[in-house]
Amino acid sequence: MIRFENVSKTYKNGTPALKNISVNIEKGEFVFLVGSSGSGKTTFLRLLLREETPDEGRILEAGRDVLKIKKWRVPYLRRNIGCVFQDFRLLPNKTVFENVSFALEVIGRPRETIDTQVPQILELVGLSDKANNLPSELSGGEQQRVAVARAFVNRPLILLADEPTGNLDPANSEAIMALLERINRAGTTVVMATHDQALVDRMRRRVIELDRGEMVRDQARGVYGTDSGETL
């Protein structure tokens, strides 16, 4: 589903963000991307979205060479990728329902599709009763669930999450993780960048660790630290 081949990226100010990364993520996998701030996790995700392009190497997504996609076709690539961020990025003047329906509307989905899919997804994230509330009336955990609903409403092949639990208390983090797991079980590939050690240790999923742009670990059923887990 996702394949990096010798990908390197250096930012204009000379900071190397990623050095010679090669990784293969299969369809339906759940992958944690761990590492300290500045290790290149966010760059990794931005490359997948083609918000950045690498200096060297090749990136394949769903069998397509991402770098060969013409600039005006990039939006169509992004329709297959859902995104969740630490800061939720909801539209404050739109209700929960509108925040989710906006994502379908702006890619030209017809009204009927919106009217059936949005309630379904709100049901999935457990916010059916808050459909007409504004984000400011919701707790952080609920807001993040709205963000997940928005990311997943178009049934993308890949879901990227950049520290989705970073602003949440443990209970709400749990709820978000349960949701991501459920989405993953439905066949969506999930890549999640995180600092949350307890969470990674408990989930025992594949862990890719980055350190100053280099991939220092790739473990199936890994933990946040380096001492245990099976090496691939």
Added chain:
Amino acid sequence: MLVFLRYTIRETATNLWRNRMMTIAAILTVAVSLFLVGAALILKQSAAQASAHWQGGTRVTVWMDASASQSEISTIKSTLNSSPFVSSCVYHTQVEDWHEAQQLLPPNEASVLTVNEVPSKFVCVPRVPTDAAQLASALQGQPGIYQVTAPYQQIRAMQHMIRIVQYVFLALALVLLISATVLILNTIRMAIFARRREVAVMKLVGATNWFIRVPFVTEGFIEGLIGSAIAVVGMTALHTWYPLHGVYQLSTSDLLGTDIAVVAVGVFIGSAGSAMAIRRFLDV
């Protein structure tokens, strides 16, 4: 398509309303500048029409010496008839001119004038109005001719004045058009800024670039359209209350053509302003 249409209308209306002070400023600037453009265009058309009318009436008058001999008169006559600049000539005898003078001059002056003191004249229609000057200079100084007169100087002076007024109007209008474009650019820029969150989400979920751009383009388009509509109303009002008379009067179709031109310019600067804003401030 229907989704897109509904979305565009809704978002454009939201943009216009959210920035209403800037929107009003932009629309009024467009209106004032286009009103000046329209006035300049009407002035130009009207002046062109009037000057064509006057030029059509241009006559070159060849005054003979009062003492000119019969042979000199007939030489001039044949010169005029063979001149390529002349389309036709009428000879007025001394008696005819004397009668005319009796009517034109005050009685105390007319009474001392005798027929022999009055010059006879040829009144000639030039083939083309602008030939008048050449015809006059060709005849000037020939034996028997006292003076050749043509009204080309007056026409030229009039045209010169009208042209200066036109240039002043157009220069003012141009400056205002530029400021209108910049104002529209700025309103769109503010709209883009106000909607940066939406734009970020749209990019994220894969809205196409044109989908993101279109509401901003239509916003500028509508500002240009409303502004030029106000200008057209202003021009029509001006023309109704202070109509142009006589040879200056323009036909309805001429006025309509000017109105259409004004609206086209308004729509153009609106779209151009938003296009520039999108290129510079919207990163899609």
